[in-house]
Amino acid sequence: MKINVGILGATGNVGQRFIQMLENHPMFELTALGASHRSAGKTYEDACYWYQTEAIPEDTAKKIVVPTEANHPEFENVDIVFSALPANLAQTIEPEFAKAGKLVFSNASAMRMEADVPLIITEVNHEHFKMLETQRDNRGYDGGIVTNPNCSTICSSITLKPIMDKFGLDLVNITTMQAISGAGYDGVPSMAILDNMIPYIGGEEEKMQTENLKILGNVENGQFKDGNFKIGVSCNRVPVIDGHTESIFVKTTEEAEIEEIKKAMDEFDPLKDFNLPSYAKPIVLRSENDRPQPRLDRNTGNGMSIVVGRVREDPIFTTKYTALEHNTIRGAAGASVLNAELYVKKYL
Amino acid sequence: MKINVGILGATGNVGQRFIQMLENHPMFELTALGASHRSAGKTYEDACYWYQTEAIPEDTAKKIVVPTEANHPEFENVDIVFSALPANLAQTIEPEFAKAGKLVFSNASAMRMEADVPLIITEVNHEHFKMLETQRDNRGYDGGIVTNPNCSTICSSITLKPIMDKFGLDLVNITTMQAISGAGYDGVPSMAILDNMIPYIGGEEEKMQTENLKILGNVENGQFKDGNFKIGVSCNRVPVIDGHTESIFVKTTEEAEIEEIKKAMDEFDPLKDFNLPSYAKPIVLRSENDRPQPRLDRNTGNGMSIVVGRVREDPIFTTKYTALEHNTIRGAAGASVLNAELYVKKYL
Amino acid sequence: MKINVGILGATGNVGQRFIQMLENHPMFELTALGASHRSAGKTYEDACYWYQTEAIPEDTAKKIVVPTEANHPEFENVDIVFSALPANLAQTIEPEFAKAGKLVFSNASAMRMEADVPLIITEVNHEHFKMLETQRDNRGYDGGIVTNPNCSTICSSITLKPIMDKFGLDLVNITTMQAISGAGYDGVPSMAILDNMIPYIGGEEEKMQTENLKILGNVENGQFKDGNFKIGVSCNRVPVIDGHTESIFVKTTEEAEIEEIKKAMDEFDPLKDFNLPSYAKPIVLRSENDRPQPRLDRNTGNGMSIVVGRVREDPIFTTKYTALEHNTIRGAAGASVLNAELYVKKYL
Amino acid sequence: MKINVGILGATGNVGQRFIQMLENHPMFELTALGASHRSAGKTYEDACYWYQTEAIPEDTAKKIVVPTEANHPEFENVDIVFSALPANLAQTIEPEFAKAGKLVFSNASAMRMEADVPLIITEVNHEHFKMLETQRDNRGYDGGIVTNPNCSTICSSITLKPIMDKFGLDLVNITTMQAISGAGYDGVPSMAILDNMIPYIGGEEEKMQTENLKILGNVENGQFKDGNFKIGVSCNRVPVIDGHTESIFVKTTEEAEIEEIKKAMDEFDPLKDFNLPSYAKPIVLRSENDRPQPRLDRNTGNGMSIVVGRVREDPIFTTKYTALEHNTIRGAAGASVLNAELYVKKYL
Structure with a gap:
C-alpha cells in the first residue's frame, strides 16, 4: 500500500x-x-x-x-x-x-x-x-x-560526517562555488552572471555555519547540542546550471593520513540495508586530478551522491578536498x- | 629620451x-x-x-x-x-x-x-x-x-602586504576562482567549461604557496628568506573571461579590528610619489555586499588595481575577504x- | 552654450x-x-x-x-x-x-x-x-x-540603406541572434539562457518588419509611405551580453556584384560633415571570414558603427552578409x- | 544472433x-x-x-x-x-x-x-x-x-522531406545556430565563444547546400540527381553545448496552409513499422512560442527526434519554422x- x-x-x-x-x-x-x-x-x-x-x-x-x-x-x-x-x-x-x-x-x-x-x-x-x-x-x-x-550545507555535512566519526573535527573552512539554480528560476539574471561570478549569497554563509553545527551535533535530553568544532565559510555564485562545488579544508582532532580519510569517506554507507528508493552511495570518490566537475558528475547516483575528489594534504589544515552536489536533487x-x-x- | x-x-x-x-x-x-x-x-x-x-x-x-x-x-x-x-x-x-x-x-x-x-x-x-x-x-x-x-599570487600578495606590515601574518588560506584567459587563448576548450567549472589548475596551488612566501619574505645577506607564515591554497577554473577572484582567509599575528584591516588596505599606496605610468592605487575597496565581480570591476585602475570587498570576520581566521584581479593586466x-x-x- | x-x-x-x-x-x-x-x-x-x-x-x-x-x-x-x-x-x-x-x-x-x-x-x-x-x-x-x-531594426536598416540607394531593394530576409541586454537587466533569467538559446522574442519580428519598411520609405504629402520591398524575419536570443548579430539576405532590384555591394556599404558616410559628437562611420567592413563577432567588435566606433562581414553571394537572394550592432549603444x-x-x- | x-x-x-x-x-x-x-x-x-x-x-x-x-x-x-x-x-x-x-x-x-x-x-x-x-x-x-x-544537413532534410512530398519545394533558406560540440571537444576555445558567437563554420554552408540537394534528390539509372529546388544557407556557432538550432524558410511549389505544413510534419513517420532500436518519431512539434530550445528539448526521443516549433507564415517564403537537432546523436x-x-x- x-x-x-x-x-x-x-x-x-x-x-x-x-x-x-x-x-x-x-x-x-x-x-x-x-x-x-x-x-x-x-x-x-x-x-x-x-x-x-x-x-x-x-x-x-x-x-x-x-x-x-x-x-x-x-x-x-x-x-x-x-x-x-x-x-x-x-x-x-x-x-x-x-x-x-x-x-x-x-x-x-x-x-x-x-x-x-x-x-x-x-x-x-x-x-x-x-x-x-x-x-x-x-x-x-x-x-x-x-x-x-x-543545499550547500548538505554537501559539506555528508562529507564531514565520516571524517568526524573516525578522527574528530576541530576546524572546518569552506569556500563554495554555487550553481544558479540554487536561487530559483528567476533568481539570477543572465546579465548578472554571464562572464562573471558573484562573491555573495544572502544569508548563505550564516546558514552553512549554524546548520552544519546543528546537524553534526547531538540531541541530549530533548535539546540540540551543537557539534564541537569551528566552521568558517565564504559563498560564491558561478555560472553553472546545476551543481554546487565546495573547496573544503578540515583539521581533524586526531591525526589522519590522506588514505585513511579517503577510506572513511568511501566506506560511508550507513543506510544501505534499508533499501530506500532514493538512496545512492552517499559519497563517490574520483581519483582524477580534475574531478569532480558539475556538468560531468552532478548526476552521479541519480543526483543523490556527493562526488569527492582531490583529497590531499594542506599546510594549515590537515586535509583539503573538493566536493560536488546536485543542489536541486541531493541538496x-x-x-x-x-x-x-x-x-x-x-x-x- | x-x-x-x-x-x-x-x-x-x-x-x-x-x-x-x-x-x-x-x-x-x-x-x-x-x-x-x-x-x-x-x-x-x-x-x-x-x-x-x-x-x-x-x-x-x-x-x-x-x-x-x-x-x-x-x-x-x-x-x-x-x-x-x-x-x-x-x-x-x-x-x-x-x-x-x-x-x-x-x-x-x-x-x-x-x-x-x-x-x-x-x-x-x-x-x-x-x-x-x-x-x-x-x-x-x-x-x-x-x-x-x-597571476593568482599577485592578487593575494598585494592584499596581504599591508595586513602583514601592520598586524603580522600567521595563517593564510585561499580558494581561487580563476578566469579562462589565464590558461592562454587555446587553454580551455569551451566544451570543458560551459555550464561547468574545473577544480584544478596544474601546478597553481604550489606556485601560489611558494611564491607568496618568497615575495612576502626578505632578502638577507644576498639570500631570500621566506615569509614567516603558513599558507594553503585551493585553485579552481570558472567560466569568466578575465578576472581572477579569490576568497582569502587571514589570521594575523596581532589582533586587528575589521575596520583597521580595511584602513590598512585602503591606505596602502607605497609608490604614489614615483609617478609611474602604469601605476594605479593598488587596492580599491568596495563597500557593496556583492562586489567585487569580475565583469564589472576588472578594469578598475585600468586593470591595475586589486578590488577588495566583503572584508569581514571569520570564526576560525580573524578576517576574510574577496579580492579580484585582472589576471592578464595586473596579473x-x-x-x-x-x-x-x-x-x-x-x-x- | x-x-x-x-x-x-x-x-x-x-x-x-x-x-x-x-x-x-x-x-x-x-x-x-x-x-x-x-x-x-x-x-x-x-x-x-x-x-x-x-x-x-x-x-x-x-x-x-x-x-x-x-x-x-x-x-x-x-x-x-x-x-x-x-x-x-x-x-x-x-x-x-x-x-x-x-x-x-x-x-x-x-x-x-x-x-x-x-x-x-x-x-x-x-x-x-x-x-x-x-x-x-x-x-x-x-x-x-x-x-x-x-535595436534590431537599426542594424538592418543602416546596412540596407546604401544597397537600396544604389541598387534598389526587392526582398530582405533576416535571422537575428540577439544579446540578452536587449531584454533589460532582469529580462532573461540565467537559467533560461545558459547552454541554451531561445528562438523567440515577443513582438520583435513584427517590429523589424514594420519599422524597416517605414524607415526605408518616404514622407510624401505629410504621410509616411512604406519602402517598396518585402521583408521576412526570424528572431532569436543567444547568450551574448551586448551585440546583436544578424544574418541578412538581400535581393536587389538591379544586379549588383559583391564588390559593388561592399563598396556601397563602405562609402556610406552621409553625415560626416556635420561633426556630430556621437557620430562614427556607420558601417565598418571586416574582411576576415569569421567576423564580426559580438565580443570582439561591438565597441567599434565607440559602439556606434555597424560591423559587417562575410558579404557573399547567395543562391536565392543575390547577396548575404552578417551585421553586428552594439544594441544598447548604436541600437x-x-x-x-x-x-x-x-x-x-x-x-x- | x-x-x-x-x-x-x-x-x-x-x-x-x-x-x-x-x-x-x-x-x-x-x-x-x-x-x-x-x-x-x-x-x-x-x-x-x-x-x-x-x-x-x-x-x-x-x-x-x-x-x-x-x-x-x-x-x-x-x-x-x-x-x-x-x-x-x-x-x-x-x-x-x-x-x-x-x-x-x-x-x-x-x-x-x-x-x-x-x-x-x-x-x-x-x-x-x-x-x-x-x-x-x-x-x-x-x-x-x-x-x-x-549534422546541420540532417536537421533540415528531415523537416523538409514531408513538406516536399506533400507540397513540393521551390526555395529553402536556412540560418543555423550551431552547438560547440559540432566542432569536436577541442574545436572551439572557450575564449572564442564565451559572451560571443562566431558567424562562420568552415565549409558548412557549402555542405548544407550540396548535401540537402543530394539527399532530397533521386537515384535514376545508377546516378544521383539533385532535388529540384534552390537552397541558401548562413551558418553560425553559438555557446550551446549540444543542439543545433535552425531558422528555416520554405517556399513550396504548391500553396499550403500553415496547419497543413504542421500536419505533414507531424504525420511523418515512415519507418515506424520496422521496429528499429534507435528509431524515434522523426519530427516532434511543439506548440509553445518559445520552443524548441536546445537545453530543454535536445534529448527528445533519446536525442533522435528533430523538434520543430514556431511554424508560421513568412512575407517572402510561404512558411518559416525553427528546428532543433541533437547534433552528436541525431546529427x-x-x-x-x-x-x-x-x-x-x-x-x-
Missing part, C-alpha cells in the same frame, strides 16, 4: 524536482499538488513553466493544482507533504499542515533552526527524528515538521524525499 | 597585453617584436590572431616580427625585453638575453624560484631588486632577469611593465 | 547608457534625471543598480532623481528629454513632455508606428524630421516626439542622442 | 556517442574499438578522455583499443564498422575496410559527395542504398561505404546507427 503524499509549492524549481522524484515512487503516491491561488484551479501543465530537461510526467501534467491550504479536501487523504515553499510562506503554512496531522518534510529555511524542529540529512543524523516527540509536546501537532538543510527535493523514506521505514 | 624595449612571445595572449600596455608609453619605445620562427618575417597583424577588444595599435600591426634570438639585429638597440614566453622556452631564451646585456622582465614561471632571481611585485617587495647584483655575480650576466609572479603584462618602470626610475 | 537635457527612465539599462553618452557631451548638459516615484528623491547612485563596466560619472552619482513629471521644476529649463521609458509608461508620459514644449527623443516602442511620429535613424532617414510639423499641427504640441527604432541610447545632435545642428 | 560491429575513431566525441548508442544494442555487438596508434594497446578508459555525462559502459572501459587497420585480427569477425574518423583519415581508411568486406557506416565528410556513395538519412532517402551496387561494381568492394550527412552517431539498423532489417 502506498502512502498518499502532496507537494506544497509544486510549480517552482524545487517543486518540479519533487515531482520528478515522486514519479512511479514505490512507497509514495503523489495525489495533491499545492501552489499559490494564482495557479490553483489550473492543470499542472498550465499552471507551471516546466523547465526540466525531461517531459512532465503525464499524470501530473493533467492534475488540477489546489491552494496550499491544510483543510483543502485534496489534502484530506494525504499523510505526508513535501514543502518547497518560500521561507515566508512556509513559516505559517507548514505549521497548519502539521496541526492538521500531516508530516511535513520541508526544504524551506523557515523552521530549520527552531529549538524543537529536527534538521536532518538522512545518512548523517536521522536519530534527530526523535525530536519530533518534543515538537509535538510543545506545539500540540498531530503531525510534525522535519526540515532538511540548505533539496531528494533530501526531503529520502528523509521521508527512512522515516516511514524505520520510525513510523 | 625613451628606452627601446622588445617583447619575447609577442603574439600570444599576454604578448598582446604587453603591446597594449606599451602603446604610447612615455618611458618605453616598443621597437622589437619577438616570436617563434613560424611567425618571424611576417607583419605582426599577419603573424597573430588578435583577440583583444580594441584594435591592434597601428604601428605595431605593420611591424615585422623577428625570431626571439638575443643576437638578432632588431634587439641590438633594445635595453629591456618583456617576456611572455612559455616556461620551457623562457628557461633557455631569457638567460641568453640577460647575457647579451638586456634586462629581462619576465612573466614566465621558469626562473621565479631560482635562488638569485628576484620575484617582484612592484608595490610589495621592490627591495628585492638588489638581488640582481648577486645574480650578475653568479651568472656573469651584463643584464639580468627579473620575474613577476603567477601578467602590467606587473612586468610596472616593475620595469620603477626599476628605471629608482634603480637604474 | 549647451542645451539642457533630461532623461526619462534614467535608472534602467538604457537609461544608464544615456548617462554614459551624455557625460562631458559638448552640446548637451544633463540636468534632470527622471525615474519612478520609488527612485525619486534619492541620489542617482542610491536609486539605481549601476551595472556598467565603467564607474558612474561623478556628477551624476550625487544628483537627486526626480519623478518623470513634465511639470516638475527640475524639467523647467530642459529643452530636450531622452526617453528610456517602458512602452506602457511612454504612451502617456512622453506626450505630456511634448505638450510642455520639450523635444522628446524616445527609445520606447510606444509611438513608433503612429502616423505622425517620425521614426528616425539619423544616417538613414533624417528627412523624416519634417513630419514633426504635421505632428505639432495634429496634436497641438509645442515640443514633439521623435522615436528611434527597435538604443546612441541612436536617440545622434538624432538629437543632428536635429539641433540642422533642423532647430 | 547479434552482428559484430566495430568503431573507427572510437575515442573522440562522436566515437563516444557511438559507444553510448551501441551499449546493450539488441542487433549489434560492439567488439572492436579502433583508434590512432597513440591509443592502440591501451584500455579504452585509459586511451580516451571521456566527457559524456554518463559513465563509460563497463565492458567498453576495459576493452583494449586497436589500430584502425582493416586487416587487424580484431576486425576479422566484424561485419559492420561505424566511422567517426576525421575526413582526411576517412579518405584512405574507409575504402580499405570496404575492400576487406566490411560495411562502413560513416559519419565522415570525405566520401559523401562521391558519385557512387549513398548519402543517407534513414527516414528520408533509404532507397539510395541501392547505389551500393553501383559502388561495388565501380570499386570492387566486397563491403561498401554508406555515409550520413553533416552524427545516431544517424549512422539508424542507417545500419534499417539496412540490416530491410536490405541485407
Whole structure:
C-alpha cells in the first residue's frame, strides 16, 4: 500500500524536482499538488513553466493544482507533504499542515533552526527524528515538521560526517562555488552572471555555519547540542546550471593520513540495508586530478551522491578536498524525499 | 629620451597585453617584436590572431616580427625585453638575453624560484631588486632577469602586504576562482567549461604557496628568506573571461579590528610619489555586499588595481575577504611593465 | 552654450547608457534625471543598480532623481528629454513632455508606428524630421516626439540603406541572434539562457518588419509611405551580453556584384560633415571570414558603427552578409542622442 | 544472433556517442574499438578522455583499443564498422575496410559527395542504398561505404522531406545556430565563444547546400540527381553545448496552409513499422512560442527526434519554422546507427 503524499509549492524549481522524484515512487503516491491561488484551479501543465530537461510526467501534467491550504479536501487523504515553499510562506503554512496531522518534510529555511524542529540529512543524523516527540509536546501537532538543510550545507555535512566519526573535527573552512539554480528560476539574471561570478549569497554563509553545527551535533535530553568544532565559510555564485562545488579544508582532532580519510569517506554507507528508493552511495570518490566537475558528475547516483575528489594534504589544515552536489536533487527535493523514506521505514 | 624595449612571445595572449600596455608609453619605445620562427618575417597583424577588444595599435600591426634570438639585429638597440614566453622556452631564451646585456622582465614561471632571481611585485617587495647584483655575480650576466609572479599570487600578495606590515601574518588560506584567459587563448576548450567549472589548475596551488612566501619574505645577506607564515591554497577554473577572484582567509599575528584591516588596505599606496605610468592605487575597496565581480570591476585602475570587498570576520581566521584581479593586466603584462618602470626610475 | 537635457527612465539599462553618452557631451548638459516615484528623491547612485563596466560619472552619482513629471521644476529649463521609458509608461508620459514644449527623443516602442511620429535613424532617414510639423499641427504640441527604432531594426536598416540607394531593394530576409541586454537587466533569467538559446522574442519580428519598411520609405504629402520591398524575419536570443548579430539576405532590384555591394556599404558616410559628437562611420567592413563577432567588435566606433562581414553571394537572394550592432549603444541610447545632435545642428 | 560491429575513431566525441548508442544494442555487438596508434594497446578508459555525462559502459572501459587497420585480427569477425574518423583519415581508411568486406557506416565528410556513395538519412532517402551496387561494381568492394550527412544537413532534410512530398519545394533558406560540440571537444576555445558567437563554420554552408540537394534528390539509372529546388544557407556557432538550432524558410511549389505544413510534419513517420532500436518519431512539434530550445528539448526521443516549433507564415517564403537537432546523436552517431539498423532489417 502506498502512502498518499502532496507537494506544497509544486510549480517552482524545487517543486518540479519533487515531482520528478515522486514519479512511479514505490512507497509514495503523489495525489495533491499545492501552489499559490494564482495557479490553483489550473492543470499542472498550465499552471507551471516546466523547465526540466525531461517531459512532465503525464499524470501530473493533467492534475488540477489546489491552494496550499491544510483543510483543502485534496489534502484530506494525504499523510505526508513535501514543502518547497518560500521561507515566508512556509513559516505559517507548514505549521497548519502539521496541526492538521500531516508530516511535513520541508526544504524551506523557515523552521530549520527552531529549538524543537529536527534538521536532518538522512545518512548523517536521522536519530534527530526523535525530536519530533518534543515538537509535538510543545506545539500540540498531530503531525510534525522535519526540515532538511540548505543545499550547500548538505554537501559539506555528508562529507564531514565520516571524517568526524573516525578522527574528530576541530576546524572546518569552506569556500563554495554555487550553481544558479540554487536561487530559483528567476533568481539570477543572465546579465548578472554571464562572464562573471558573484562573491555573495544572502544569508548563505550564516546558514552553512549554524546548520552544519546543528546537524553534526547531538540531541541530549530533548535539546540540540551543537557539534564541537569551528566552521568558517565564504559563498560564491558561478555560472553553472546545476551543481554546487565546495573547496573544503578540515583539521581533524586526531591525526589522519590522506588514505585513511579517503577510506572513511568511501566506506560511508550507513543506510544501505534499508533499501530506500532514493538512496545512492552517499559519497563517490574520483581519483582524477580534475574531478569532480558539475556538468560531468552532478548526476552521479541519480543526483543523490556527493562526488569527492582531490583529497590531499594542506599546510594549515590537515586535509583539503573538493566536493560536488546536485543542489536541486541531493541538496533539496531528494533530501526531503529520502528523509521521508527512512522515516516511514524505520520510525513510523 | 625613451628606452627601446622588445617583447619575447609577442603574439600570444599576454604578448598582446604587453603591446597594449606599451602603446604610447612615455618611458618605453616598443621597437622589437619577438616570436617563434613560424611567425618571424611576417607583419605582426599577419603573424597573430588578435583577440583583444580594441584594435591592434597601428604601428605595431605593420611591424615585422623577428625570431626571439638575443643576437638578432632588431634587439641590438633594445635595453629591456618583456617576456611572455612559455616556461620551457623562457628557461633557455631569457638567460641568453640577460647575457647579451638586456634586462629581462619576465612573466614566465621558469626562473621565479631560482635562488638569485628576484620575484617582484612592484608595490610589495621592490627591495628585492638588489638581488640582481648577486645574480650578475653568479651568472656573469651584463643584464639580468627579473620575474613577476603567477597571476593568482599577485592578487593575494598585494592584499596581504599591508595586513602583514601592520598586524603580522600567521595563517593564510585561499580558494581561487580563476578566469579562462589565464590558461592562454587555446587553454580551455569551451566544451570543458560551459555550464561547468574545473577544480584544478596544474601546478597553481604550489606556485601560489611558494611564491607568496618568497615575495612576502626578505632578502638577507644576498639570500631570500621566506615569509614567516603558513599558507594553503585551493585553485579552481570558472567560466569568466578575465578576472581572477579569490576568497582569502587571514589570521594575523596581532589582533586587528575589521575596520583597521580595511584602513590598512585602503591606505596602502607605497609608490604614489614615483609617478609611474602604469601605476594605479593598488587596492580599491568596495563597500557593496556583492562586489567585487569580475565583469564589472576588472578594469578598475585600468586593470591595475586589486578590488577588495566583503572584508569581514571569520570564526576560525580573524578576517576574510574577496579580492579580484585582472589576471592578464595586473596579473601578467602590467606587473612586468610596472616593475620595469620603477626599476628605471629608482634603480637604474 | 549647451542645451539642457533630461532623461526619462534614467535608472534602467538604457537609461544608464544615456548617462554614459551624455557625460562631458559638448552640446548637451544633463540636468534632470527622471525615474519612478520609488527612485525619486534619492541620489542617482542610491536609486539605481549601476551595472556598467565603467564607474558612474561623478556628477551624476550625487544628483537627486526626480519623478518623470513634465511639470516638475527640475524639467523647467530642459529643452530636450531622452526617453528610456517602458512602452506602457511612454504612451502617456512622453506626450505630456511634448505638450510642455520639450523635444522628446524616445527609445520606447510606444509611438513608433503612429502616423505622425517620425521614426528616425539619423544616417538613414533624417528627412523624416519634417513630419514633426504635421505632428505639432495634429496634436497641438509645442515640443514633439521623435522615436528611434527597435535595436534590431537599426542594424538592418543602416546596412540596407546604401544597397537600396544604389541598387534598389526587392526582398530582405533576416535571422537575428540577439544579446540578452536587449531584454533589460532582469529580462532573461540565467537559467533560461545558459547552454541554451531561445528562438523567440515577443513582438520583435513584427517590429523589424514594420519599422524597416517605414524607415526605408518616404514622407510624401505629410504621410509616411512604406519602402517598396518585402521583408521576412526570424528572431532569436543567444547568450551574448551586448551585440546583436544578424544574418541578412538581400535581393536587389538591379544586379549588383559583391564588390559593388561592399563598396556601397563602405562609402556610406552621409553625415560626416556635420561633426556630430556621437557620430562614427556607420558601417565598418571586416574582411576576415569569421567576423564580426559580438565580443570582439561591438565597441567599434565607440559602439556606434555597424560591423559587417562575410558579404557573399547567395543562391536565392543575390547577396548575404552578417551585421553586428552594439544594441544598447548604436541600437538604443546612441541612436536617440545622434538624432538629437543632428536635429539641433540642422533642423532647430 | 547479434552482428559484430566495430568503431573507427572510437575515442573522440562522436566515437563516444557511438559507444553510448551501441551499449546493450539488441542487433549489434560492439567488439572492436579502433583508434590512432597513440591509443592502440591501451584500455579504452585509459586511451580516451571521456566527457559524456554518463559513465563509460563497463565492458567498453576495459576493452583494449586497436589500430584502425582493416586487416587487424580484431576486425576479422566484424561485419559492420561505424566511422567517426576525421575526413582526411576517412579518405584512405574507409575504402580499405570496404575492400576487406566490411560495411562502413560513416559519419565522415570525405566520401559523401562521391558519385557512387549513398548519402543517407534513414527516414528520408533509404532507397539510395541501392547505389551500393553501383559502388561495388565501380570499386570492387566486397563491403561498401554508406555515409550520413553533416549534422546541420540532417536537421533540415528531415523537416523538409514531408513538406516536399506533400507540397513540393521551390526555395529553402536556412540560418543555423550551431552547438560547440559540432566542432569536436577541442574545436572551439572557450575564449572564442564565451559572451560571443562566431558567424562562420568552415565549409558548412557549402555542405548544407550540396548535401540537402543530394539527399532530397533521386537515384535514376545508377546516378544521383539533385532535388529540384534552390537552397541558401548562413551558418553560425553559438555557446550551446549540444543542439543545433535552425531558422528555416520554405517556399513550396504548391500553396499550403500553415496547419497543413504542421500536419505533414507531424504525420511523418515512415519507418515506424520496422521496429528499429534507435528509431524515434522523426519530427516532434511543439506548440509553445518559445520552443524548441536546445537545453530543454535536445534529448527528445533519446536525442533522435528533430523538434520543430514556431511554424508560421513568412512575407517572402510561404512558411518559416525553427528546428532543433541533437547534433552528436541525431546529427552524427545516431544517424549512422539508424542507417545500419534499417539496412540490416530491410536490405541485407
